[in-house]
Amino acid sequence: MKTPILALAGISLLAGTAALAQPGDRSPGPMTRAEVSQKAAERFQKMDLNKDGVLDLADHELRREQRIARLDTDGNGAISKAERDSAREARQERRAQRMAERGQSADAGERRGRGKHHRGMRGWHRGGGMMAKADTNGDGRLTLQEFQAHALARFDRADANSDGTVTQAERKAAREAMRAQMAERREARRAERAGQ
Numbered sequence: 001m002k003t004p005i006l007a008l009a010g011i012s013l014l015a016g017t018a019a020l021a022q023p024g025d026r027s028p029g030p031m032t033r034a035e036v037s038q039k040a041a042e043r044f045q046k047m048d049l050n051k052d053g054v055l056d057l058a059d060h061e062l063r064r065e066q067r068i069a070r071l072d073t074d075g076n077g078a079i080s081k082a083e084r085d086s087a088r089e090a091r092q093e094r095r096a097q098r099m100a101e102r103g104q105s106a107d108a109g110e111r112r113g114r115g116k117h118h119r120g121m122r123g124w125h126r127g128g129g130m131m132a133k134a135d136t137n138g139d140g141r142l143t144l145q146e147f148q149a150h151a152l153a154r155f156d157r158a159d160a161n162s163d164g165t166v167t168q169a170e171r172k173a174a175r176e177a178m179r180a181q182m183a184e185r186r187e188a189r190r191a192e193r194a195g196q
Contacts, residue, residue: 029168030165030166030167030168031155031165031166032164032166033152033155033156033159033164033165036151036152036155036166037148037151037152039151040148040151040152043147044144044147044148047059047063049062049063049066050062053143053144054141054142055142055147056140056141056142070087071083071084071087073086130150133150134146134147134149134150136149157174158170158173158174160173160174
């Protein structure tokens with residue numbers, strides 16, 4: 001049962017962990033280990049919806065219920081096409097506003113592959129594996145200590161000169177290295193499938 005729990009939790013956790021470990025455009029300046037640890041703790045507290053001190057399937061279910069309640073604007077227990085469309089438009093408006101605040105054009109994200117379909121799949125591809133790595137005792141639940149340790153391990157990998165601070169250049173290099181690793185894995189899977 002722990003693998004499904006981690007896979008489901010990973011979908012929710014991926015964005016937070018990745019952003020903490022290798023802060024992207026959201027944190028353009030240098031980031032220290034202490035800041036990453038603090039942000040990980042803050043993110044954990046927000047994600048621990050039932051406040052039981054662990055991230056698990058119960059938190060995932062609560063998050064799902066909250067999402068449904070937020071989308072179900074007429075309160076009938078079902079999400080209509082109109083409600084989905086309205087939520088999508090609101091998301092796109094918020095995204096456009098954030099990008100405008102950063103001085104980016106709204107279509108810049110689309111060119112980088114952050115379209116609506118890709119965005120939703122991001123956590124699915126990597127989340128379960130990342131969370132399995134973070135779950136050091138293998139119990140299918142993440143504690144604050146495991147969550148912070150995972151974020152700090154990713155931070156340390158990005159901190160090329162080991163000075164306790166990850167710069168924008170180090171973040172960029174870490175992202176490029178991660179993309180290269182992912183491309184290698186994709187090619188290996190394709191070759192494996194072709195050989196079968």
